[in-house]
Amino acid sequence: MSKEAMRAEAERLIKEALAKNSVSVTRGATRIETKCGKCGAVNRVTAEAGETRVEYKCKECGHKQKAI
Numbered sequence: 001m002s003k004e005a006m007r008a009e010a011e012r013l014i015k016e017a018l019a020k021n022s023v024s025v026t027r028g029a030t031r032i033e034t035k036c037g038k039c040g041a042v043n044r045v046t047a048e049a050g051e052t053r054v055e056y057k058c059k060e061c062g063h064k065q066k067a068i
């Protein structure tokens with residue numbers, strides 16, 4: 001295999017992996033909008049499929065809490 005062919009193959013594999021990742025993320029994950037219990041800022045949290053409680057950190061005040 002030539003160097004160019006190897007590079008093309010590597011790029012193809014990376015693109016495939018990225019495509020698979022983006023598909024599984026959009027299919028399995030849900031977006032939750034939740035209000036911070038400390039400062040009231042609205043945070044968008046990504047939850048895995050089937051998960052109801054997601055731990056997140058408020059983007060405004062950094063307070064760690066769980067979204068339900």
Ligand SMILES: [Zn+2]
Pocket residue numbers: 036037038039040041058059060061062063
């Ligand atoms: Zn907050």
